[in-house]
Amino acid sequence: MAIHFLHDGKTPVVNLLESADLPSLHSLFSQINTDMGNSQIWIVLIIACLMLTFHGVAVLLVAGAFHWIDRKLENKRIHGANFLSYFIAILMIIGTHFIEIIAWAYICVALKVFATNPQTFYFAGEMYTTVGYGDYTLSEHWRILPIIISFSGIFAVSMSGAALYSMMGALLGHTNPSSKSEDSAQP
Numbered sequence: 001m002a003i004h005f006l007h008d009g010k011t012p013v014v015n016l017l018e019s020a021d022l023p024s025l026h027s028l029f030s031q032i033n034t035d036m037g038n039s040q041i042w043i044v045l046i047i048a049c050l051m052l053t054f055h056g057v058a059v060l061l062v063a064g065a066f067h068w069i070d071r072k073l074e075n076k077r078i079h080g081a082n083f084l085s086y087f088i089a090i091l092m093i094i095g096t097h098f099i100e101i102i103a104w105a106y107i108c109v110a111l112k113v114f115a116t117n118p119q120t121f122y123f124a125g126e127m128y129t130t131v132g133y134g135d136y137t138l139s140e141h142w143r144i145l146p147i148i149i150s151f152s153g154i155f156a157v158s159m160s161g162a163a164l165y166s167m168m169g170a171l172l173g174h175t176n177p178s179s180k181s182e183d184s185a186q187p
Contacts, residue, residue, distance in 0.1 A: 040111060041144060047107060048152045051100055055156040058096045062089050063163040070170055086167055093160045100156060101125045104149055113142050128153035 023031070066089040073081045104124035105117075114120045114136075126134050127149035138145065 041141075041148075044107065044111075044145065044148055048148050051103060051152055052155055052159075055096055055100060056159055059093060059159050059163045062092045062096075063167060065089070066167050067170060070167075082171055086171055089167055090164065093164065097128075097153075097156065097160070100152070101128050104128055104152075108145070111142075113138065113145065124149060128156075130154060 066085055069085045070082045073085070101124050102121070104127070105121040108114065108120045108124055109117055114123060119136075122134060123136050126132060127146045130150045130153060136146075
């Protein structure tokens with residue numbers, strides 16, 4: 001028994017899109033730009049890109065330092081110390097996230113998004129971590145700000161996760177010296 005999804009030779013999704021009153025992309029972005037009425041948003045977008053670049057470089061430096069220290073510790077046969085270096089790497093990466101949240105708070109203070117500084121800090125932290133716990137009322141021309149801060153946080157956390165995964169892989173890839181000698185003895 002066949003189920004017919006096609007009506008007039010078109011799938012339901014095509015029918016839905018044709019019957020919907022969707023604006024063109026140009027029209028949509030023009031409406032959003034008019035709604036925001038804020039040319040400072042382009043500066044905020046550039047700052048977000050610069051912050052992601054800073055985060056990427058910081059994470060690369062932390063991961064590179066971890067792998068360098070890990071190789072040194074392995075060559076000196078100091079076992080267990082590499083987990084301490086991993087813990088320090090985690091702290092440093094978390095520190096970069098806090099620095100970015102503070103930077104977003106300062107950006108929001110400079111743009112006068114909120115009346116109080118603590119409210120601005122909590123807003124920046126919640127948007128960066130995408131928690132969304134608070135109830136913040138933004139003026140119309142700053143409604144896109146949470147989207148920008150959230151995207152920067154999501155991408156920064158993704159970079160951090162990839163670096164920590166790489167470091168954990170290096171830790172788990174180590175074998176103890178007795179297993180190396182047993183592996184080389186087998187044909």
